[in-house]
Amino acid sequence: MLKNKETLIQIDKIDRRILEQIQKDASLTNQQLAEKVGLSPSPCLRRVRALEEAGIIVRTVTVLDHKKLGLSLTAIILIGMDRHTPERFAAFEEQVSEFPEILECYLVTGHDADYMLKVVVPDMDHYHHFLLNRITRIPGVSGVHSSFVLKRVLDSTALPLGYLS
Structure with missing residues (x-):
């Protein structure tokens, strides 16, 4: 469970796997991400959007080689x-x-x-x-x-x- 500024947010094992995968490679398509975490694409996308709306996923960036x-x-x-x-x-x-x-x-x-x-x-x-x-x-x-x-x-x-x- 994570405490957001406004509410308490439940993070389960699937959410954690989603977060681990997109931290490694945010360029994954929803289809690829769904396969990696063992979901079908629609529920995977719903979970990603819920994590964004909850403020857990703040932004997606590209890391450059200095x-x-x-x-x-x-x-x-x-x-x-x-x-x-x-x-x-x-x-x-x-x-x-x-x-x-x-x-x-x-x-x-x-x-x-x-x-x-x-x-x-x-x-x-x-x-x-x-x-x-x-x-x-x-x-x-x-x-x-x-x-x-x-x-x-x-x-x-x-x-x-x-x-x-």
């Missing part, structure tokens, strides 16, 4: 803010949401930072420009610590569904 597109530098940036006010955080979040280089942004705890960003750019020159001309110019940013990804050991978008009963 390096083949010339985006070979991935940076993890820890950001410290000068004040911890809702207004300061809201302004920061609004501004970083406009930067296409930022793939992920998290408000974090347990570090000497308030935010953690995942950034993808072509190279160090682009990163340097992005850091100095965008990130450090956001009002309230008081500290920046950058780390660079040397190797992607695990890179998944699939959620672990084994915990669902």
Whole structure:
């Protein structure tokens, strides 16, 4: 059972199999998905639509290869803010949401930072420009610590569904 913002949602074994399959390959046709989960196409489609309507399936995306597109530098940036006010955080979040280089942004705890960003750019020159001309110019940013990804050991978008009963 999953708790949605509005209601409690029942997830059974078939729903879980549907979610596992479409996380692996969202390009499956309904017919292919139905075969993989052991349903006929109509009930499979009804279940997928119900999962979408319930907000479990948020969107369907295509995962691209960064390096083949010339985006070979991935940076993890820890950001410290000068004040911890809702207004300061809201302004920061609004501004970083406009930067296409930022793939992920998290408000974090347990570090000497308030935010953690995942950034993808072509190279160090682009990163340097992005850091100095965008990130450090956001009002309230008081500290920046950058780390660079040397190797992607695990890179998944699939959620672990084994915990669902």
